[in-house]
Amino acid sequence: MNSAQIIIQIIVALVAVACAIPGTFLVLRKMSLISDAISHSILLGIVIGFFIVEDTASPLLIVLAALAGIVTVILVEYIQKTGLVKEDTAIGLVFPALFSIGVILISKNANDVHLDIDSVMVGDLSLAPFDILQIGCIEGVTDSCINLGPKAIWVIGTILVITLILLFMFFKELKVSTFDAGLAAALGFSPLIMHYGLMTVSSITIVGAFDAVGPILVVALMIAPAATAYLFTKDLKKMLLLSCFFGVFAAISGYWLAHILDASISGSMTTVLAILFLLVYEPIITSILVSLTVGTSTIFYQYYELLVANETGIEHMLLGEKIQTVFAEFVFLDYVYILIIATVLTAFLIYILPKRGVIYGYYKVRQQKTEIMLLVFLLHIRNHSEESERHVKHLNEHINWQRLRSKSIVELAQKNNMITIDSSIISLTKKGEEFTEKAIDYIITNKDTEIEEMKDDFFLFRG
Structure with missing residues (x-):
């Protein structure tokens, strides 16, 4: 594992934790779709910022992008409060309009700028380790810059630290305003300030991760881990911890899945998040997959031990070659055994399954x-x-x-x-x-x- 791979995994782990914290509150407030709206509408802020400073690396782009996210929330709230449409409809009206304006401005006035569709819709994690933050540069002097490492780590790391500080400072207020806005107002907490504060943090987090991973993965990391954790517990503190764990686990697992399949890193991470949610949501599917894995692994290990004992040199092969060599030894009867083992284990697991099994039901x-x-x-x-x-x-x-x-x-x-x-x-x-x-x-x-x-x-x- 080289340094670039380590850096990518550090970046996605930081993004996962930074997204999981506001994402948990968005899921509890039933505002999951707002993260998708913010992630697209901030494009307008980025474009306007570029037109002002004509520098894609300027911090002004982040500020204006965050403001665009806040404007999105304000517009959604305003349209919703008219009573003419519901919140999901208001979101569907606002963010496509703002996003489309940003796309039009790019196509008409910034065709020669690196704001292409790939970085806007997907993000490119493979390039994140090479986007270095440098300070103290002297114009005309070679090697005068101080190299501080990948910019994404500094940006996301700073956002994460600020998010954690705000979480510890306002945890009680966020908790009360999330579950009972009336009680929050009675206790002297302003639900409106907490709401827009959460939206601001969400906007800044999305903007900070925008360049490194793209909005699709940001939305996935913000909502999927929290939704998965919500299936496990109703305790807010445990939900926050589980959301961070699921996000980091899916991000790192997705990276290695992309490495093995030679596929999109962001796409693989999002796929792992979806699979993880499905396995938790439907334990019967989990039981079947676990049973198939156990059955296959049992027979696979037997063949592997046999090949090692026969000194076929399998121990010195690469992992992919080992897998291919062992599976080449499988015969039809082995697959029959796997199905039998899987069927018995599946029936057993379903029978004792927590909250779904026959025993639990009785x-x-x-x-x-x-x-x-x-x-x-x-x-x-x-x-x-x-x-x-x-x-x-x-x-x-x-x-x-x-x-x-x-x-x-x-x-x-x-x-x-x-x-x-x-x-x-x-x-x-x-x-x-x-x-x-x-x-x-x-x-x-x-x-x-x-x-x-x-x-x-x-x-x-x-x-």
Whole structure:
């Protein structure tokens, strides 16, 4: 692995983390499409900046590009607030218009400038290590410049540091304004300032990565890792960490995939991000792929050991030659064995799969049945003041349950500190009363999702 390869991987890792942080909040705010709008509309700012300074390396281009992104957000918000169209429609109206203006200006006035379609739509990571940041240059003096290394690392690194500082400073405000704008306003946080602050950071991040990786990969790194992490957890801190991890993993994996296939680096990274999301979104597909991999690897390893033992010289071959040599030994029966192994493992994995498997499904249904019975029991206690109705021995008569079931529900209610028992008479605790009150409110308003979240708050034991 040469230095250029290391630099490219460092750049994409920095871009992945820098994009994952604002991307997480965009996904939670249901504003994923705005990143695509910003990534295209900033072209207009770049073009205007070039017309002013006539230098593609000028920092003014970044400033005006970021401003173009902010203008995009403001226009989208303005059109949306008219009530005539929804947010996605407003985005679809604004960014094609701004992007088209930028393309027209390039085609009419900057044909001889390096603002070609490849760098605008895809980006060229392979050239990023050679775009060097130099300072202290003296005109007419050779080798007077101080070489600080690839410019992309300095640009993205600076943006990442600023983003992290802002995240630590305003994490609470961002969190509250993201999930409950009304509460944020009541607490003295301005949801509007947080919104436009997030959009500004998103714009600057997209602009900073624009030259190195292009808007397509920036959008993918901003949204796909956060969307994948959202399938794993609803905890904001964990989601941020997982988004960064998925982004870096997909970026580096995509680079080596492009290296093996001799394909587009940005395209390969985006493809890995899509595959990663698909595998997490549909675990059954993951089970099949894992099973096929295990089956193939098992037989592959056996042939490899055999070839090594026969001293065929396979150990000294390149990786690609090793793979071709081993697969050349495969016969039809080997593929039959692979399918059998894969089928058995797939069935097993699907059976025990978390949240999708048969075992989990059985347990979940049983747990929900127990929780419903617990709620019915608590409502019964709440609605009856007579001691005869609340006596332990008479529960099975009044609620029509079997004695064993009555006993288990009473024990579960006690474990969760919902009831107290005094002389065999059951009474609700303060926690039990609060739970039943909220449950009744949610049942009346048909807020089923809120009931599930409420159970998480109240139940330490789920039966």
